[in-house]
Amino acid sequence: MALPYTPLSLGRRIHEIHTRIVWCLLAGGVVLAGLVATDAQGVGFVQALQTWVQVLLLLAALATLGWGGRLLLQGSAASAFLGCPLWVCSAVVLGGFAVVLALPLRWSEPGSLPALWLELAVNILLSISLLIVSIELSSSSRRHRPGTAPGASPWLRLQSHRAVLTALAALALGAAVVAQGLVDLEGVRRFLVPLAMLVCCAWVAMQSRHFAGQSGRWTVLRISAALAVGAIAMLLGAGTRWALLVEQAAWSYALSVLALVLIMASLRHSLVDWASSHPARLQGEEWLEQAPIGVVRVDGTGAIVHANRTQLDWLGVPSLVDQPWTEALAPSLRGQAPDWLARLRAGQSLAFEQSIETPQGLRHFQTDILVAPQGRDAHAFMLLSHDVSMQKLMVGRVQEQQSQLVSLVSAIPDLVVLKGADGRFLHCNQAFERLVGLTHAQIIGRTTSDLGLQARMPSDWETDLRARNANTPVVYEETLQFADNGYQGRFEITKSAIRAANGEVTGLLCISRDLAERSRARKEIERLEFFDVLTGLPNRRMLMDRLEWSIIACQQRGTYAALLFIDLDNFKDLNDSLGHQKGDRLLCEVGKRLIASVRSGDVVARFGGDEFVVLVENLGAERAQAEAHVRAVVEHVITRFKQPFALDGQSHHSTPSIGVTVFGDHESLTVQELLKRADLAMYEAKSAGRNTQRFFDPQMQAIVNARANLENDLRQAIHDGELQVYYQPVMNGSGSLVGAEALVRWRHPARGLVMPIEFIDLAEQTGLIVELGNFVMRTACQQLALWAASASTQGLTMSVNVSPRQFHNQGFVDEVLGIVAQTGANARRLKLELTENLLLGDVNETVNRMRQLKEHGVGFSLDDFGVGYSSLAYLKRLPLDQLKIDRSFVSDVLSDVSDAVIVRTILALAQSLELEVVAEGVENSEQVDFLVSNGCKRFQGFHFGRPVPIGEFERLHSFPSCRPA
Incomplete structure (x- = not known):
């Protein structure tokens, strides 16, 4: 957004327009004269041009006379003209009046005595007016400097000024010349008056530096310059037409400036008068x-x-x-x-x-x-x-952005230089200052030759010229030597021309980049691309390339190689307990031990996280020999891991699980297939108890494929409704039905009935257990609500198994309460069976969720009690209602004294804690008698009934059919 005009800025704008108009008029006169009056000797052209200049001079003189007279006639214009008194304005008006009188005589009687007299008067009046104006402005400027006491009146100040002597001398000289005018007026006009005018103009130019305002200074300088040009023309022209033409053009310009100032002063005075009236x-x-x-x-x-x-x-x-x-x-x-x-x-x-x-x-x-x-x-x-x-x-923001840009450019290691269109340095960064050995202040505003840098930058001038004339950046190489430390290197220099909207070149941008630095940067990029930043080992990408090459080499040579996939056991526990910094240290130490465990030609790479891969090549042409060699390498690695790792003064033990696959002998394998084989073998090692190794066996792949197929079938089964809920009765000591446990079965379209032991673990690992568990929970609650509608079944309870992953799911509590509300089941008849491994998680979170459900009447039973991780402390904290004795204790309770003691202890403990006990796996009446005699009141097992669909369950227990619609 442009700034609004102020009186001072408007004045400067008017002066700019005036200068352009004057030059356009003069140029137009030259063209016009050339078109209308040209002859072989050029006399007609000079005459036409002189006529044009005289017309301009007359117009300027009339404007000076008219506006000056108007200013004189205005009532309170004492300070209207450049801050000077009225008699200064009067002198200017008289000069304009003399010009008006002189021009007709110049036209009608050129060279006559009256014309010469008037010309002399014009020069003297204009010179004296200029002199007096400069004296007044200089005095006024000094008077208003801080600390300067106000002086006397302007006239007394003028009398006391040393420049008055010059003015009086000029007047005396003029009087003497006039006195001798009858003798040699031509000599006075041609020599003495021009010399006096030059002295006056020079003195005015010297005094202009004391002026307070820029507008007054430039006005006086422009008038004095014009009069000086006219005086020089009078001295050198010897009365020629060209000299007369230049003299009159100078008069015209000087009077036009005076007329402009008078116009502005008069208009300002009119505005002030209007405001005051x-x-x-x-x-x-x-x-x-x-x-x-x-x-x-x-x-x-x-x-x-x-x-x-x-x-x-x-x-x-x-x-x-x-x-x-x-x-x-x-x-x-x-x-x-x-x-x-x-x-x-x-x-x-x-x-x-x-x-x-x-x-x-x-x-x-x-x-x-x-x-x-x-x-x-x-x-x-x-x-x-x-x-x-x-x-x-906006200016502040621009300056801030410029400052940020300057800071950014200064921090760039490349040499950055900005030059103007004239080749002078406008900006440079610190790297360039180091190159030339000069400060920023010493560089700015100077050229390469000014600073004597031709020897240090020999191609600078020539490439500057090429860049100005080129539409694309100019790129070349040059050897540069730094002045600060003597470093010498080969640099790639790019020069680009900066152009304005009209295409004019306004500057040059030069950026010089060290090619050695680029080479180092390229190597660093390659290092980051192919090597692990933390350990310095080859990364996954480099391993893949090397492994691909190794497969081809084995096929061509008929030899074997091996791939070891190594995963650190329980690495997450180290990160969680000691922090990631020590975890990173451990990874670095593991990398060093692996390198020390293999040959120098083998590849040790970090695959990602806590996984490492070792590629062992050149194992010979016999597979047995290759496998034996790899087994030795693996055992050597495991042995080295037995030594503790020193992490910042602390010892830490870490063990590896290693999967191995041997390949070669013209096998056609891809990199991904090899990695998959080694990965499968590594997971087999983890399943085998960790800190061990396993070689890839094709049977592993078959198991994995079968597992993958089973997972896909299970997903489809949940979607297609192939899952069914079976019910197993829970009896009391008198043989009456008191409840049932809901158990899931999968009726596979091809495999028939699939038992939970085949797919529950898979569902737990893949997360499908949440969706599967919700299906069982909803179906069981629907059945519980139906039983509540009949007097013979409304007292029955329903037990539903809940897996750890399902229980710890974020929305588990809301999901259970939502199902209970939607089905209308009695929450007090619902028991959720939890396994003891659920307690491995956050016990506080477990207790909190159980209490939330307990507040709504839902009961809890601890399944498989005695074989897991339960402790008396957990039994005290958990809001349980029931314990279920594991079938492994019940099955041998009559033949194994230890099992009998354990069962009695559990029953006594439950009685002390006021918990109900259910004995699982009861298969005969003798077991029932033993359990009853020791205080057990609830039983479940094949002796009372197997899990069956709801229809058969109701038929076996002889109560009305209550099935979901």
């Missing part, structure tokens, strides 16, 4: 009150007489009337108020930025202070403020 309109106009700029009017004493609504809203105050004018300034600027007030009373305008803390937060303003006399108050002024907070914010 219409204060009510300024205060009451709705447009001003609602204007997006802040307006504050101040009287000559420095008191605020009015502030518009925008200004008051910004400051968050109801009124500023009668407050000091400094209330409209930021606190940090109020110390400059006395100096600013003095400059305002001298007729100068001010422009600055300020930041003020407002109720809306910190805001930034562009403020202009203009002299605005009101009535008899000649020292009144106005403050106009524009809110530029958004622009400042």
Whole structure:
């Protein structure tokens, strides 16, 4: 978003437009003269061009005369023209008047005495006017410097200034020349007056550095430069037409600048007059009150007489009337108020930025202070403020981004240089500073030749030229030597031209990259691509490539090789107990031991996680010999693992499970098939008790395939409804039915009835047990709800087995309660049978879930009690209702004294804990008698009935059929 125009920025814009118009008019005159008046000697062209310049000169003179006269006639223009008194303006007007009189004589009587006199008068008047203006501006600038005491009146200051001597000397010289004019007026006009003008212009140029404002400085410099050009033309031209043409063009330009300044001064004066004569309109106009700029009017004493609504809203105050004018300034600027007030009373305008803390937060303003006399108050002024907070914010963000970009470029190890279109350095990073041995300040703004870097960068100039003319980046190589440490290397240098929207080249971007560094980076990339970052061993990708090559080599040579798949036992426990840092240390130490256990040509790779793979090659052409060699390697590895690993001063024991597969002898195998074989053998080793090895056997693959097929069939069975619920009766001591246990059976379409022992473990491992268990739970609860509808069966209980994975599932409690609610079953008649290995998990979580269900009436039974991990502490904590004595104790209770003692102990313990006991696996009446005699009241086993479908179950126990619809 563009910044709004201020009076000062608008003035600069008008000056820019004026310069372009003048040059266009002069260029247009040259073209016009060339078109309409050209002859062989070029005389007609010069005459036409001279006529054109004289017309421009006349227009500029008339504008100077007219606007200067208007300014003189305005009532209070004492400080309207460049901060100078009216007599300065009068001198300028007289100069314009002299030009207006001189031009007709130039046209009608060229070279006549009156024309020469008027030309002389014009030069003298313009020179003196320029001299006086520069003296006044210089004095005013010094007067308003901080710490400078105010001086006397302008006229007394002018008299006391040393430059007055120069002015008086110029006047005396002019008078002397006039006195001698009757003798040699031509010599005076051609030599003395131009020399005097050059001296005057030079002195003005020297004094311009003391001017306070840029606008006044450039105005005076432009006028003095134009007059100096005219004076030089008078000296060197010797009265030629071209000299006269240049002189008149210089006059035209100087007068056009003066006319422009007079126009701006007169317009500003008119605006001030209008403001002072219409204060009510300024205060009451709705447009001003609602204007997006802040307006504050101040009287000559420095008191605020009015502030518009925008200004008051910004400051968050109801009124500023009668407050000091400094209330409209930021606190940090109020110390400059006395100096600013003095400059305002001298007729100068001010422009600055300020930041003020407002109720809306910190805001930034562009403020202009203009002299605005009101009535008899000649020292009144106005403050106009524009809110530029958004622009400042955007600039701040851009600067922040630039700073971040500079920081980023500085941190790049490559040499980065930005040049301008002229070849000067605009920016460079620290790497380039190290190359040339210079600081950033010494480099910026200079060229390669300025810094004497041609020998260090011999191709720089030529490649800069190529890059400017090329549409694509220029890339070349060059040997560079660093000045700071003497390092010398081959660099790849890329130069790209930076172009503007119009295609013009505005700069060059040069990036130099060390080829040695690139080579190191390439090697590092290869290392990261093919080697494990933690252990430094070959990674999975490199292993796959090497294994593929090894398969081909074995096929071609007819030899054997072996693949060892090694997994660390219980590595997760180490990570959980000692932390990942020590786990990483262990992996590194394992890698070292494996390398020490094999030959130098064998490959030890980290496959991922805690898995390692060893490729043992060149085992000969006999399979038996190859297997024997590999067995020795494996035993050597296991032996080395028996030594503890030292991890930061602590000893840790770790064991491996190793799967081995031997391949070769023209076998056509893929890499994936080999890895799969070794992986299967490794899992067999883990199943065999860990810390051992197993060689791949084709039977392993058959088992795996059968297991995979069984898993697919089980998934399909759950989906197709092939699962059925069987019920086994639970009896009391008198032989009456008191409940049933729901047991799942799978009626396979091809294999027939499949018992749970064949698929429950698989379901547990694959997660299918959750869906399977929910099916059994829902079916059993539906049957329990049906039994509750009949008087003969409403007292029966239903026991349902729950696996550890199902119990620890996140939504288990909600799932059970939802099934009970949906089926309408009596939760108090439902018993969930838990196995003892469920207690291996978080006991607190287990107790919490059991209590949640217990609150809704659900009971719990501990299945297979006595063969698992139960302890008296667990029995005390768990909210159990029942214990089920494992069938392994009941089956030999009559023949094994130990089993009899265990059964009696369990019964006594349950009685002490007030728990109900169910004896499983009861197969004859003698076992029943023994159990009853020792206090057992619930029985389950083939003696009372096998698990059967619900129809047969109801028929066997002679009660009305109650089956789910």
